[in-house]
Amino acid sequence: MRQTWVTPGGVHPPENKHQSVTQPIGSLPIPEKLVVPLGQHIGAPAIACVKLGDKVLKGQKIADPAGTVSVAIHAPTSGTVSAIEARPIAHSSGIEALCIEITSDGKDQWIALQGIADFEHTTPKTLLSIITDAGIAGMGGAGFPTAVKLNPGFHRPIDTLIVNATECEPYITADDALIRERAEEIIEGIRILSHTLGNPSNILIGIEDNKPEAIQALEPHTQDTGINVVSFPTKYPSGGEKQLIYILTGKELPSGQIPADIGIVCVNIGTTYAIKRAVVEGEPLVSRVTTMTGEACEINRNYDVLIGTPVSHMLEHNKFDAEKCSRVIMGGPMMGFSLMSKDIPIVKTSNCLLAPSVEEIPHNEPAQPCIRCGMCAEACPASLLPQQLLWYSQAKDYDRLQSHNLFDCIECGACSYVCPSNIPLVQHYRSSKSDIKKAEEEKIKSAQARERFEFRQQRIEQADKEREAKRAARREAALQAKKTAAPNSAADIVAAAQARTEAKQLSPEQEQAKLERAVSSAEMRVQKAQSKLDTAVASEEPEDKIKILSAALSGAQQKLEKAKTRLAEQSN
Amino acid sequence: MIEFVFQNPIISALVALVGLGLIFGALLGFAAEKFKIEGDPVIDQIDSLLPQTQCGQCGFPGCRPYAESIADGDSINKCPPGGQSTINAIANLLDVPAPELDQEHGEEADIKTVAYIREDECIGCTKCIQACPVDAILGAAKLMHTVIADECTGCDLCVEPCPVDCIDMLPVESGINQWQWPTPPIANGLIATDRTHSSSIHEGAS
Numbered sequence: 001m002r003q004t005w006v007t008p009g010g011v012h013p014p015e016n017k018h019q020s021v022t023q024p025i026g027s028l029p030i031p032e033k034l035v036v037p038l039g040q041h042i043g044a045p046a047i048a049c050v051k052l053g054d055k056v057l058k059g060q061k062i063a064d065p066a067g068t069v070s071v072a073i074h075a076p077t078s079g080t081v082s083a084i085e086a087r088p089i090a091h092s093s094g095i096e097a098l099c100i101e102i103t104s105d106g107k108d109q110w111i112a113l114q115g116i117a118d119f120e121h122t123t124p125k126t127l128l129s130i131i132t133d134a135g136i137a138g139m140g141g142a143g144f145p146t147a148v149k150l151n152p153g154f155h156r157p158i159d160t161l162i163v164n165a166t167e168c169e170p171y172i173t174a175d176d177a178l179i180r181e182r183a184e185e186i187i188e189g190i191r192i193l194s195h196t197l198g199n200p201s202n203i204l205i206g207i208e209d210n211k212p213e214a215i216q217a218l219e220p221h222t223q224d225t226g227i228n229v230v231s232f233p234t235k236y237p238s239g240g241e242k243q244l245i246y247i248l249t250g251k252e253l254p255s256g257q258i259p260a261d262i263g264i265v266c267v268n269i270g271t272t273y274a275i276k277r278a279v280v281e282g283e284p285l286v287s288r289v290t291t292m293t294g295e296a297c298e299i300n301r302n303y304d305v306l307i308g309t310p311v312s313h314m315l316e317h318n319k320f321d322a323e324k325c326s327r328v329i330m331g332g333p334m335m336g337f338s339l340m341s342k343d344i345p346i347v348k349t350s351n352c353l354l355a356p357s358v359e360e361i362p363h364n365e366p367a368q369p370c371i372r373c374g375m376c377a378e379a380c381p382a383s384l385l386p387q388q389l390l391w392y393s394q395a396k397d398y399d400r401l402q403s404h405n406l407f408d409c410i411e412c413g414a415c416s417y418v419c420p421s422n423i424p425l426v427q428h429y430r431s432s433k434s435d436i437k438k439a440e441e442e443k444i445k446s447a448q449a450r451e452r453f454e455f456r457q458q459r460i461e462q463a464d465k466e467r468e469a470k471r472a473a474r475r476e477a478a479l480q481a482k483k484t485a486a487p488n489s490a491a492d493i494v495a496a497a498q499a500r501t502e503a504k505q506l507s508p509e510q511e512q513a514k515l516e517r518a519v520s521s522a523e524m525r526v527q528k529a530q531s532k533l534d535t536a537v538a539s540e541e542p543e544d545k546i547k548i549l550s551a552a553l554s555g556a557q558q559k560l561e562k563a564k565t566r567l568a569e570q571s572n
Numbered sequence: 573m574i575e576f577v578f579q580n581p582i583i584s585a586l587v588a589l590v591g592l593g594l595i596f597g598a599l600l601g602f603a604a605e606k607f608k609i610e611g612d613p614v615i616d617q618i619d620s621l622l623p624q625t626q627c628g629q630c631g632f633p634g635c636r637p638y639a640e641s642i643a644d645g646d647s648i649n650k651c652p653p654g655g656q657s658t659i660n661a662i663a664n665l666l667d668v669p670a671p672e673l674d675q676e677h678g679e680e681a682d683i684k685t686v687a688y689i690r691e692d693e694c695i696g697c698t699k700c701i702q703a704c705p706v707d708a709i710l711g712a713a714k715l716m717h718t719v720i721a722d723e724c725t726g727c728d729l730c731v732e733p734c735p736v737d738c739i740d741m742l743p744v745e746s747g748i749n750q751w752q753w754p755t756p757p758i759a760n761g762l763i764a765t766d767r768t769h770s771s772s773i774h775e776g777a778s
Contacts, residue, residue, distance in 0.1 A: 039748065089748075091748055091751075092753075093748065093751040095747070095748050095751055097747070097748055367756070367757070394758060424756045427753065427754075427755075427756045428755070428756055430753040431752070431753040431754060431755040431756070433753070434751075434752040434753050435752065438752060442623075445624075445725075446622075446623055446624035447624070448723070449624040449625065449626065449706050449723070449725050450619070450624045450635070450636075452706040452707050452708070452723060453624065453626045453634060453635070453636075453705050453706050454636075455707070456705065456706065456707050457634070
């Protein structure tokens with residue numbers, strides 16, 4: 001028997017798990033329409049790679065991963081893509097997000113699959129790409145892309161692989177049922193994981209002691225494999241990653257770090273099953289085991305549900321009584337959220353659909369003032385001070401909230417559960433967390449805006465300065481030119497004028513040549529005028545035109561005379 | 573030396589004190605020169621609290637000039653984009669009472685907006701580019717302009733100069749990632765004495 005450690009706090013809500021494990025995992029008829037959201041995981045939503053009206057087969061990729069922290073999405077059944085649009089999805093906000101709707105053709109025809117039976121001789125890199133392409137994201141609830149988790153990098157050697165089979169929330173039995181029926185495949189999946197991580201020395205399956213059948217089912221398959229099944233006393237929330245690591249190893253995960261920083265990788269047991277199916281059978285993640293429970297449904301059991309099955313379809317097939325039901329919750333009663341619409345589809349992270357009667361989970365009673373009883377502090381598994389956080393949250397004192405480690409809160413709801421005043425503590429923390437995140441984002445944005453603004457000011461200033469400098473330079477140059485050109489005294493003016501006239505005067509030879517050129521060009525002009533007049537007379541042009549031409553001829557002759565006399569004067 | 577000290581205790585005490593005074597004075601003077609801070613650090617602090625939209629609604633050409641003016645004693649309630657939370661933060665910093673927002677300079681907007689240019693109507697006059705305080709508009713003369721939405725502060729300054737009115741201020745798109753958890757109602761009203769002092773929880777927090 002391995003040693004286990006005990007976490008602080010925790011609560012013991014009624015488990016209510018027996019209702020849904022009396023029957024084996026069932027399957028539902030294929031719904032007419034399946035709605036597959038593109039963002040079912042943490043990280044960037046996948047990018048649709050099918051068009052409206054495309055025919056798809058079951059398991060065919062319909063969306064590609066967008067970047068490293070993302071996974072692919074596959075058609076859950078064969079049929080036609082009938083819509084790619086925003087639909088309400090499984091999110092506490094009730095906001096719509098992009099989904100692909102597939103109208104089933106009822107044949108449920110698989111695409112050709114190719115698995116790798118001999119995974120031990122496959123490189124971890126290949127296995128990781130298979131896991132991403134199979135669309136596998138953490139199936140315990142958060143939906144973190146598994147391949148990213150399995151690739152912590154060389155600087156973080158992994159010595160412990162923890163498989164989380166705690167399933168500490170009341171009502172949920174999806175993992176329990178999966179282990180009972182498919183333990184062999186789960187162990188195979190764990191071996192694949194271990195191979196991908198370079199065979200860590202410790203492989204632990206953490207499971208609460210309220211699942212003896214599951215522990216028994218695992219035992220024959222784990223013998224001589226080096227895989228340890230560790231059971232520990234039931235307490236909520238032992239299934240939180242930080243809590244489970246502490247329970248199994250005694251190591252506390254420092255605030256703000258991930259398990260890989262202390263050499264641990266923690267994977268949900270449902271994910272290991274999906275990994276086995278993806279690697280060995282080549283089957284992408286198109287269905288998951290989901291618990292359908294609550295008194296408002298006549299049938300309580302686990303189902304192998306196709307991703308994208310509308311909640312309403314599930315409820316219908318379990319004889320749901322809307323009048324009896326207080327609300328439909330996705331997830332467990334502690335951390336789940338009420339659904340605003342029954343058209344919301346089951347996604348990769350939906351481990352439970354809870355339809356409780358009003359007596360089972362009554363409507364929220366109005367909150368009363370905090371009486372400082374301190375029960376929340378005793379229940380907090382993260383050793384925080386919930387009531388202090390409540391005060392600061394209401395006062396919007398973000399600095400103090402952060403110094404009281406608000407971000408270490410795992411939102412398990414233990415504090416709200418024990419609160420005698422019915423204060424929705426977790427909601428206050430969630431609201432404050434999102435406010436702080438928003439304020440931080442705005443701070444980054446405003447710093448960016450300031451930088452751009454200052455850069456712009458500087459640029460404009462610089463441009464102004466340059467322009468000013470250019471203007472000054474031009475002024476200076478003009479002044480300088482004036483100065484050099486400007487005479488200093490009256491004598492200088494006379495001298496300059498004389499120099500100019502002297503420069504203008506030509507030597508006698510030049511003058512002679514110039515006049516000779518003038519005479520010859522005048523002769524040419526006379527000849528031209530003469531010939532024009534002759535042609536005009538010969539062709540009997542009108543009289544006035546002949547007159548003009550003869551006047552031009554006489555003008556040219558006069559100019560020639562003048563030039564000749566000037567040339568004669570010069571020669572003399 | 574020791575004898576002199578014993579014989580003239582007053583003079584020696586005087587000399588010692590004056591000497592110490594000179595030494596410390598020199599030290600302080602040196603430190604004041606050596607560790608001198610350029611500018612007023614409070615301006616930077618105020619500037620970091622302002623929203624940096626550079627919208628000029630306060631009457632100053634940008635957030636920093638307003639921060640400088642506040643440091644000189646201007647009122648702190650002239651920033652509508654920052655709203656009451658900015659006023660409170662500055663009041664907290666300067667240790668003065670927080671006034672209400674001065675409506676003269678505009679009202680606090682409920683939703684953040686960004687400028688959007690209807691591109692087929694843009695004539696490429698570059699007037700909005702010159703108006704944008706954060707260089708968030710791209711374009712050239714006689715070519716279509718467009719707004720870099722991520723850099724736009726929603727200051728409105730580009731809307732007015734546009735000669736063809738093709739700039740709209742649109743609310744920032746909010747998807748799943750921008751969604752915020754609502755704040756649950758504050759617990760009061762069940763106890764009779766709480767009803768009249770509805771703010772008692774707020775006060776209890778300080």
